[in-house]
């Protein structure tokens with residue numbers, strides 16, 4: 042008997058097919074269109090950059106603004122950045138290069154200062170070409186978005202040349218940017234085209250590919266959070282179209298995990314497609330909820346407290362992968378605790394803390410990390426909205442408890458992946474499994490703080506919120522025990 046390799050329901054590199062698939066889904070009125078001209082995935086697609094520019098209306102003789110950070114990168118034997126400069130130059134383009142500068146650790150931060158620098162460098166009629174991974178992509182993408190917004194002349198040409206399989210940012214029309222030290226997902230724009238060259242992706246450090254794998258694993262728990270938010274009345278909109286787009290994610294990743302760890306082109310192509318689909322999955326519903334819940338807030342807190350603990354930032358997706366194992370464990374404990382939501386065992390009134398005590402709690406949590414109080418203020422401004430929604434939707438919570446056993450518990454179990462599956466995928470690929478595996482390693486103390494307090498930093502409702510309101514202490518994340 043022949044077994045066929047598992048595949049995703051749709052190939053993101055076949056944009057016409059993807060658009061047809063989306064058009065065939067129910068709830069059309071609530072789905073956003075995907076305004077990406079083309080996505081190329083293959084071993085030599087970088088060589089098509091001049092052709093991609095021409096198809097986007099940027100012909101030889103015109104200007105390309107090439108945005109990069111200062112990290113040396115390779116495409117097998119070649120030095121990638123001079124290679125792309127020469128590729129554009131030889132195709133007749135006038136190449137302007139903008140180098141993004143890093144901090145004392147050499148890291149470029151996706152903040153508004155960087156965005157403004159890029160925006161100021163875009164000239165009318167020029168194409169913006171971002172050559173980099175997540176941070177460069179978010180900065181360039183949002184610069185193009187603000188530029189378009191300011192000029193109100195439609196979308197300018199922005200080409201995303203992905204240099205690592207590290208995050209879901211490439212195909213997403215949202216950007217994750219720092220605001221007062223807190224990561225915020227904000228509406229941005231799609232790229233005109235994406236070039237995912239497998240020789241480039243396989244030449245990036247392994248840590249980046251396995252980080253990208255970790256970032257797509259977020260889907261395995263984030264859908265549970267989104268479902269909870271929806272049935273508890275904290276979001277107006279919930280759709281399973283993004284879930285369908287990422288159907289088979291567990292089977293595909295299990296099948297290719299070893300190949301991903303070995304850096305084969307097949308493995309890189311699977312991570313690239315998963316990340317592209319994940320970016321599109323969030324964009325069609327105009328929110329990152331399908332792939333960003335508990336695990337992402339844990340990762341965001343780890344970034345927020347890094348300075349305080351005197352360390353650099355670990356890779357986003359690597360943190361997300363580790364935090365996904367923990368979140369999957371928390372879900373399993375929650376689903377297994379038979380009486381936790383039994384109406385007869387819950388004191389519903391006790392699940393509604395007052396504003397003053399929570400505001401003081403958040404101020405106290407972040408007081409040593411940011412003595413200026415700005416971080417706590419930014420968190421409270423989001424969290425207070427969530428608290429108000431939680432309070433005004435009390436009938437939803439009562440209904441939820443009443444239907445816990447027959448409806449919500451089995452539904453949640455179907456949406457959330459068991460921790461051992463996530464653990465197996467990440468372990469077989471050689472990805473970090475515990476916070477101490479991260480680079481730089483993160484202490485258990487910092488990690489536990491992030492797991493326990495992630496839900497305080499933003500408006501999105503996650504399992505941690507429900508556990509907090511129920512007075513259920515979150516057990517400390519010990520991924521080693523999976």
Ligand SMILES: [Zn+2]
Pocket residue numbers: 208209256337357358361
């Ligand atoms: Zn992410």
